[in-house]
Amino acid sequence: MTINSAAATPYFKRLRTFATSYFYFYMILGHVHRNLSRRNFNKTNYNQMKNHFRSIDWEDEMEDLTYEEAWQLLKDNYDQAVNDSVPLQKDKKKYKPQWLKSSVKKSIKKKYALYQKCRRTENYRDYVEYKKQNNKTRKLVRKAQAEFEHKLMKQFKQKPKAFYSYIRNKQKVRVGVSQLEKPNGDLTDTDQDAAEILSKFFHSVYTNEPDGEMPQMDRQVGINCFLSDIALTEDEVKKRLDALNPDKCPGPNNIHPQILKECSQELARPFFLLFRKSLESGELPSDWKIARVTPIFKKGSKTKAGNYRPVSLTCIPCKILETIIRERMLEHAKNQNIF
Known part of the structure; x- marks a missing residue:
């Protein structure tokens, strides 16, 4: 009809x-x-990547290098392996x-x-x-x-x-950083100005320890119970690599935890050598001191820098070394009955 x-x-x-x-x-x-213009880590050719890492004599390559040079060598080989073994997501999704x-x-x-x-x-x-x-x-x-x-x-x-x-x-409304209020009361015009205001505020709330000698404290342990060395083994480094969460985001240097976890057997040796050089020198590679800081809005006015809190994304290898050092310090403190 x-x-x-x-x-x-x-x-x-x-x-x-x-x-x-x-x-x-x-x-x-x-x-x-x-x-999309990113790499598809789910389609990584891990056999090719592992063969690349196995082909390198890390002991010989890192023998005469500083901790900074050793990290750069490891980073360059990692980038080469990713470029060769991880396909790009070229097509539109x-x-x-x-x-x-x-x-x-x-x-x-x-x-x-x-x-x-x-x-x-x-x-x-x-x-x-x-x-x-x-x-x-x-x-x-x-x-x-x-x-x-x-x-x-x-x-x-x-x-x-x-x-x-x-x-x-x-969510229909995405909360981001809006225009921020300057010290003179005006609002920022560019993202660069907003980033500088947030950076100054985040630095201002950090605790700055005074220079000079450490305060004297009553001795609670024996004179020969100092933690003079951090014991480190290749097996422990591999264990830490295996324990990584592959779904976590890579740090500022784009070292993906999924790659570290899948290639833990091949990468345990170079990271062990690198960590040992860092502990012996008492220094960290400059890349490890860089963090990707994201401001997260809490509440109140969005124009106030004090209403944002920083969330930092740091280097994954640095986190692994920090975990090992923390475990050694806790073991030492328990053995000495400090707490």
């Missing part, structure tokens, strides 16, 4: 307002793309909700086909058929979303990153 344009108004006028919502379904079906199942996708496609048919024929029966499919699709979408969110909640302890990633994607 075909109806004229006047009688169609109660149905097809509403139907035409649905057209804008189909941009969302275009996104689901893959017609909207995002450009289609936007796809995490909860989208194949059955839901088919239902969305069928709904869109009925929508086009209804618009073309302006037939009441086609409109009823479209409405039935629309209601069915809506129920499937809600069910798929609910099942996916329930699954995220059950796996929260094992995969907290997936949960928080989904929450961030659901």
Whole structure:
């Protein structure tokens, strides 16, 4: 049954307002793309990468190098191995909700086909058929979303990153750094000015220890119980590499924890030699002192620098060495009954 344009108004006028919502379904079906320019570590050729690390005589290469030169040698070989073994994500990635199942996708496609048919024929029966499919699709979408969110909640302890990633994607308003207030009351005009204000504020709240001699304290342990050396073994370095979380972000020097974990057998030796040089010299490579600091808004006015807190992303190899030193200090303190 075909109806004229006047009688169609109660149905097809509403139907035409649905057209804008189909941009969302275009996104689901893959017609909207995002450009990506990053490496796909999930497709790494680890056999090739491991062979590259095995081919290097680390003992001979690092023998006469300083801790800074040894780190640069290790970093250069790591970068070369990544360039050779980790493919680039060159193609465009289609936007796809995490909860989208194949059955839901088919239902969305069928709904869109009925929508086009209804618009073309302006037939009441086609409109009823479209409405039935629309209601069915809506129920499937809600069910798929609910099942996916329930699954995220059950796996929260094992995969907290997936949960928080989904929450961030659901947020309609992204909280970032806005214009900040200068000391004279004016607002910043550029990101560089805002970064400098935040940097000065973060530096001002750090505790600056005074120069000079350390304060005298009552001796609580024997005179021969100093921790004069940090025992370090290659097996412990490998153990620390194996314990890395591959889902964590790489540090400022782009050393990915997934690579370190997968190639722990091959990289334990060079990192052991590097850590030993650093401990013997009492110095750290300059790259390890660099952190990527991100300001996180807390509450209050977004124009006040004091309402942001810094979160720093530091070098992963430096974290491993810090963990080993901390364990040695705790063992020494317990052995000497300091606490």
